[in-house]
Amino acid sequence: MIYNLTGNFYTDVTNASRTLLYDLYDMEWCSDLLEKLDIPINSLPQVKPSFSNFGEMKEIIPGVPVTAILGDQQAALFGQNCINKGDVKNTYGTGCFALTNTGKEIVKSNNGLLTTIAYQKEGEDPMFALEGSVPIAGAAVQWLRDNLNIIDKSEDIESLAMLEKDNGDVYFVPAFSGLFSPHWDETARGSLFGLTRFSNKSHMARAVIESVAFQTYELLESMEKDLDTDFESLKVDGGMVANNLLMQFQSDILDKSIHSQEINEITALGVGVASYLYVMDLPLSSMGNYITSSKTWNPNMSNETRINSLESWYKAIEKAKNWL
Incomplete structure (x- = not known):
C-alpha cells in the first residue's frame, strides 16, 4: 500500500514483525531465516x-x-492509549485479539502467546507487546444466525440469551478451526457440552456469548503469568462491545473492571492520532487527550460462581481437544 501511495518500498516495524522474518532483538530482517527460506x-x-x-x-x-x-491490533492498542507497560486491551470482532504493552522489554511467552512490536517512534526505542489471538468470537454468533437459523440478526443473540437467567450448565467451545492462544491445538473441534432435555436455544445463545469471555479470560491469564502481574482493568473495543450481557459477564469472569471508548473505530483513531502526533512533534502521552471513556462494567459475581464456571469451561476445553 505504501508503495502504491508514495512509490517508496517501505513498511513499519509492527508489520515487519508480523511476518516472523524480522529479528526483534537486532531490529532488522533475519538473514538466517531468509537464507533458509530462500527469500x-x-x-x-x-x-x-x-x-x-x-x-x-x-x-x-x-x-x-x-x-x-501500524498493524491492525497495534493500532487498536495505541488507540486505546495503552502506552504504558501493563496496559491491556481486547478487540472483540470476528475473533478476539488481546495485547498488552510490555514496554521496552521483549517478553518471551511461556504460556502460548506471541511476542510482537507494539510501535516505535522515530528516534526512540521500540515498544513491545504480548498478543493472544482466538479465531472465533463474533463468528460463533454468525454461525448461530447463518447455519442454525437460531437468530435472524446478530444483535438478537443478547435478547435471546436473556430469556434464561444462566447458561443451564451448557458450555460451548468454538474450536471450528482448532484452538489458538494459549492452547495451539489444531486437532480441537467445536463442541457443545452439558446438554439435557431441558436445554434450549436460549441456553445455547448464552453459552456462545460466554465462550467469548472465557477465551478472553484465558488470554489475560496467560499474560498475567508471563508478566508476573495482575491487571487492574481491561480496555475493550470492537463490534461485540455493544453486547452488554457479554461485557458484564466478561467483567464478572475476569473479576476486573472493563472500559470502552466513545469512538468505535479505535484502530483508525490510533493510527490517525499517531500521524498527527508525529507531524506536530507531540509526545505519545498526548494520545490520552483524544479518547473519552464511554462505559464501565464492574464485576458482580460471587467467587464461588466464578470458580465453578471456570472449572466447567476448562473441563469443556480439554474434552474438545484432540478430536482429529
Whole structure:
C-alpha cells in the first residue's frame, strides 16, 4: 500500500514483525531465516519506525505525507492509549485479539502467546507487546444466525440469551478451526457440552456469548503469568462491545473492571492520532487527550460462581481437544 501511495518500498516495524522474518532483538530482517527460506532480502521492503515519514502521496491527495503505519491490533492498542507497560486491551470482532504493552522489554511467552512490536517512534526505542489471538468470537454468533437459523440478526443473540437467567450448565467451545492462544491445538473441534432435555436455544445463545469471555479470560491469564502481574482493568473495543450481557459477564469472569471508548473505530483513531502526533512533534502521552471513556462494567459475581464456571469451561476445553 505504501508503495502504491508514495512509490517508496517501505513498511513499519509492527508489520515487519508480523511476518516472523524480522529479528526483534537486532531490529532488522533475519538473514538466517531468509537464507533458509530462500527469500532474497531485496524482495522485502525497507523497515522504518511506525511513526516516521514514509513519503508523500503521488495521487489521491498529492503532496500529503504518510507519517504513521501500524498493524491492525497495534493500532487498536495505541488507540486505546495503552502506552504504558501493563496496559491491556481486547478487540472483540470476528475473533478476539488481546495485547498488552510490555514496554521496552521483549517478553518471551511461556504460556502460548506471541511476542510482537507494539510501535516505535522515530528516534526512540521500540515498544513491545504480548498478543493472544482466538479465531472465533463474533463468528460463533454468525454461525448461530447463518447455519442454525437460531437468530435472524446478530444483535438478537443478547435478547435471546436473556430469556434464561444462566447458561443451564451448557458450555460451548468454538474450536471450528482448532484452538489458538494459549492452547495451539489444531486437532480441537467445536463442541457443545452439558446438554439435557431441558436445554434450549436460549441456553445455547448464552453459552456462545460466554465462550467469548472465557477465551478472553484465558488470554489475560496467560499474560498475567508471563508478566508476573495482575491487571487492574481491561480496555475493550470492537463490534461485540455493544453486547452488554457479554461485557458484564466478561467483567464478572475476569473479576476486573472493563472500559470502552466513545469512538468505535479505535484502530483508525490510533493510527490517525499517531500521524498527527508525529507531524506536530507531540509526545505519545498526548494520545490520552483524544479518547473519552464511554462505559464501565464492574464485576458482580460471587467467587464461588466464578470458580465453578471456570472449572466447567476448562473441563469443556480439554474434552474438545484432540478430536482429529
